[in-house]
Amino acid sequence: MKQVQQNSSWKLLIQLIKETKPPRLLISIAMVLSLLTTIAGLAIPLLTSKLIDEGSLQSLDGRNLGGIAAAFLIQAAAGAVSVYLLARVGQHVIASLRNRLWNKLLVLPVSYYDSHQTGDTVSRMTNDTGVIKNLITEHLVGFITGVISIIGTIGVLFILDWPLTLVMFSVIPLSLLILIPIGRKMVKVSRGLQDETAGFSANLTRVLAEIRLVKASNAETMEYNRGRIGINKLFTLGIKEGVIQAILSPLISSIIIVILVLIIGYGGIRVSSGEMTAGELAAFFIYLFQIIMPITSIASFFTQFQKTMGATEKIMGILSLEIEELEDGIQKFDTNQPLTLQELTFSYPSSDPILKSVSFSVQPNSVTAIVGPSGSGKTTLFSLLERFYSPDTGRIKLGELSINDLSLKSWRSQIGYVSQESPIYAGTIRENICYGVHGQDKELTEAAKMAYADIFIQELPDKYDTEVGERGIKLSGGQRQRIAIARALLRKPNILMLDEATSSLDSKSEIVVQDALQNLMKGRTTLVIAHRLSTVIDADQIVFLEKGMVTGRGTHNELVNTHELYREFAERQLRVPDG
Template sequence: MKPKWKQLITLIRTTQPPRLLFSIGIGLSLLTTMASLAIPLLASRLIDNFDVSQLSTAVIIGIIAAFFIQALAGGVSVYVLAKVGQHIIASLRERLWKKLLVLPVSYYDEHETGDAVSRMTNDTGVIKNLITEHFTGFITGVISVVGAIIILFYLDWPLTLVMFSIIPLSLLFLIPVGRKMAEISRNLQAETAGFSAHLTRVISEIRLVKASNAETMEWDNGRRDIRKLYRLGVREGVIQALMSPLVSSLIIVVLVLIIGFGGIRVSSGAMTAGELAAFFIYLFQIIMPITQMVVFVTQFQKTIGATEKVLTILELDEEELEKGTGNVPDHQNLAVRHVSFHYQPDEPILKEVSFTAEKGQVTAVVGPSGSGKTTMFSLIEQFYKPASGQILYGSEPISHYALKSWRKKLGYVSQDSPIYAGTIMENLTYGLEDEVTREKVIQAAEMAYAHPFINELANGYETEVGERGIKLSGGQRQRIAIARALLRDPEILMLDEATSSLDSQSEVVVQHALKNLMKGRTTLVIAHRLSTIVDADRIVFLEKGEVTGIGSHDELFATHTLYQDFARQQLRIEG
C-alpha cells in the first residue's frame, strides 16, 4: 500500500493539473521570495551609510525594484497557483460526481446520502484549501527560511549559531504538541462529516420528523453531536493556547539573545548596525514562514484523511453502462430462470424463482409483504445481480446487453413515483437524451390524464412542483410519472403498487392512464387491488421468496389456498 502522502500526490496527478501554469506559479513564488530576501541586505547598506550626502542611488533603486518585484510577482503567483488549485479541485469533483452517479444502488443502501454529500463538498474542500491556500506558503516558506539562514550565516555566523541554539529545546515542546493537534484535527474532521450526514438525513425527512413528533428526539441527537464537536473544539483550543504563548516566549528569548549578543558584536566592530538590523528582519522572515509551515502540516494531516475518504469512493466498483453487445432486440419474452438473491448471506430474499412474462401481455406478481416482489423488479432493472440463476430477454441474459441500452427498454412507475424540485416540464422530460417537442409532451400528458390539471395551474407546464413534488397531490404526481413513462416509450413496463396510495377518485383516473400506458407493452405489475390483478394474463404468486403458484386469477383462486385468502382479505372478495 502506498504511503498516505503518495496517495495524495497520485490523486492530484489523476486530475491532470496544468503543469506549465504550475511551473510559472512556482517560479514567480521563488522570484517573490528572492526579492524579499534581498530587501534586508539592501536596507542594511542604507542604514550603514545613512547620510543624505552619501545615499547610494543604486541601493535605493535596488530596494524599490525589490519591493516592486515582490509585489507584482507575488500577486501574479497567488492568482496562477489559485487557478491551478481550482482546476485540480474542479477535476476531482467532476471525477467524484461521475463516480457517485455510476455507483450501484447497493452502495446507497449501505451509506447515508449525507456521507456522499460530505465527500463531495467537505473533503474536496479540505484538499482545495491545502492546494490553493497552504501549499504555496509552504513552498515559499521553505525557500525563505533556507535562504534567510544562509544569509544570516554569511552576515555573522556566531550570532546565527546563538540564535538557533534555542531550536532543539523548542522542538522538544512543539513536536508532541503538534502531533496532538493533528490527532484532534482528524477527529474533528470525522465528527464534522458525521454531523453533516445527520443534518442531511433529518432535514430531508423533516415532514416525517414533524409528523412523528420527533423534534425532541432529533434535538437531543443533534445536541449530542454538537457537544462532541464542542469538546473537540475546546481541546483544539487548549492546544492552541499552549502553542501560542510557547511560540511567543521562544520569539522573545531569541530577540533577547540577538539584542544582547548582537549588541556586543556591534560594539566590538565584528558587525555593523545595519547588519544587526538586517538580522531582525531576517528573523521575522524565518518566524512567519515557520508559522505557515506549521499550519500546512496541520492542514496536510486533515487532507490525508480527506484523501483516504475520497479514494474509498473512487476505487469502488461501478456500473458499466456501455459494456455489452449494445442495442437490445425488440419485442422478446422476459424469462426469469431459477433466480436466487440475498442482501445478507444468511437471509435469502428470493429462492429459485422462475416465470415468464410473455411479450405484449400483463404479468402480475403478488404475495404477502416481504415476499420479494419489489426486489424482483430491482433485479430486472439490474440494480442488483442475482446470486444465482439468470434473467433472459429473448435467448440472452439481460447482463449480456449494454446496461444503458437495457434500461431504455424499461418504464417504471412506483407507488410513490419520484418527483424532483423543478418544473413540471423538467420532470416530464427528465432523462430523455433527444429533444422532445412540446406537442409530444402535451400528447403524453393527455394520455396520462395530466394535461387538464396542469393547464389549470398558474404557470402550466412551467409550474415549480417543490421538493419531491410536495405542491402536487399523490394522484397528480402519479399521472406525471405515467406521462414521463409514456414519453420514454418503454417496451417493458413495471408498475409497483402504482395506485395503492391513492384515494378512490384519484385511482379511477390513474387506472385509465395506466391502461393507455400498458397498450402494446410487456407489463409487470405488483398490486394488491383486484382491478389491477384480475385481468392479468398471468399471475405469479410469491411467498417468502418462492413461487408457489402461476396462472390466471380464476385458476389460482380455484387451486391456490393462500391466493384465495389473499384475494378475500386484501382484494376484499367474499368466498
C-alpha cells in the first residue's frame, strides 16, 4: 500500500512539474554537463594513482599533471554551469507553479474560502511551493549528479579491483537494515512538522489580522496560550527530528569508518601481496569519498522529497478544484429589464435552509428594500444575486434570461455593491476608489464629489495619494463608506445593492452618506437591505423576509396596514416621542 502511495506521489510530482513546461533544452544541456563533470571527476583518482606509482618527483610526467589540471578545470566549470542551469530550470518551474496557483486562487468560488482558513491557503502559496522549490533548486541537482557519480564510480572500482570493491560493499546490506526504519520514522516526523507548521501559520494569520479585536476583548492571554500549544507541538516534533538526526549522523559516520578500516586492512594486504599498487589503493580512497558525498546529497534529497509529497498533494488538490468561469456565457445584455427571483431555496453545507421559496420581482430603475429580523437571509440573498453561490432550487432571471446564462464577469460588472463595512485595502485613496476599474483623474474626481468624499480628501496632506493604512484604519467609518460609494460610482453600475450601508455610522456621517447614496441610486435598479425603516419608507417596494421566507411585499403604507410584524417594526422605529 505504501509503495502504491509512493509511486502515486512520484507521478503527482512529475505531472505537476510537466504542467509548468520546464525548458527542455536547458535540462538537456545541464544533463550533458553533469555527465561531463562526473567523467572528469572519475579521471582524477586514476591520474593521481599514476603519479603515486611513478614514485619520485623526477619521474613526474608533465602530461599526467596537465591531465589532472584539465580534469579539475573541466569538473569545476562544467559543474558550475550545470548547477546554474538546473537551478534556473527549478526557478522557472516554481515561478510557473506559483503563477498557476495564484490564478487558481483568484477564480475559486467564495464557497472555497468559507471552508478554508486564509492562513492555510496562504501556506499553500508560500510554504508548500517553497518546499517544492527547495527540492528542485537545492536537492535535485545533487541527486542527479550524485546518482551519475555513484554509478560511474562503482563501475571504475570494479574494473580497478573487484575483490576489494565487493568487500567494501558487503557493509551496505547490513547498513540498509538499520537505516531504512530510521528513515521511515524521519519521514513521519517531517510530515507532521510540515502540517503543524501550516496550522501554526494559519493561526498566526488569523490572530494578527484581527489584533484590534484581540486587544479590545482582553484576549491576549487566551491567544498566547493557544499559540503556546502550537509552539510546544512544533518544539516536540523538532526534538523528535533532532533525536533521529542524533542517531543517524553517528551511525553513518560509524559505517564510513568501518568501510575505511576494511579498505585499509584488506587493501593493505593486497598491496603487500602485489595484487594492487599503492596508487590504486589511494585511488580507492578518493573514489570512496566520491561515493560518500553523493550519498549524503541523495539522502537529503529523499528526506526533502517526503516533505514535498505532502506539499504536492495539497497543491494538486487546489489545482483540481472547479473554478468560476468568468468569460463563459452571454457577454452583452440589457439590464433595463425586471429582475425576477423565482422560488429560491438555499442552504450552506451542513446547515438548515437559509432561504425558502423566495419569490419577488424588481422593476428596472426602482428601489426595492429588503427588511426583516437578523438572520432572516437578507445578506445571503445578495450573495446569490452576486452569484457567489448558486441556489439549491429556483433561479434568478433578468428579463427572460437566467443570470446563470450570462457571463459572470459581465454580470458582476453591472453591479455596484456597498456593504455595512465596505472593504478598504492598504494603499492610497486613489487605488481604493479605482480598484477593479481604470478611471481617469477626471472621472475619479467626479465620483468622489458625488460621493461627498472629495470634501475630506482635499483636506488631507497628500489628497488622493494619502495612504489609508491596513483595512483603512486611518479613516473614519463615514470616510470609508464614502470611498466605497465613490468606488461604486466609478464602476457606473446599472444594478445597485446596498447592504445596511449606513447602519454603523453616527447621525452626522449618516446624513452625508445618505446624500451620497441618493446620487448613487439615481437612474439605477436598487436593492437595499436596512434595519432602519426611516431609510427605506420611500422605496417603491418593500420585501419583508422572516426566517428565510417572504411574508410580506408592498409599499410602506401597504405593509403597515397588512403585515403585523412590519407594523411593530414601524411603530418601534418611527414613533415620534411625546413633546
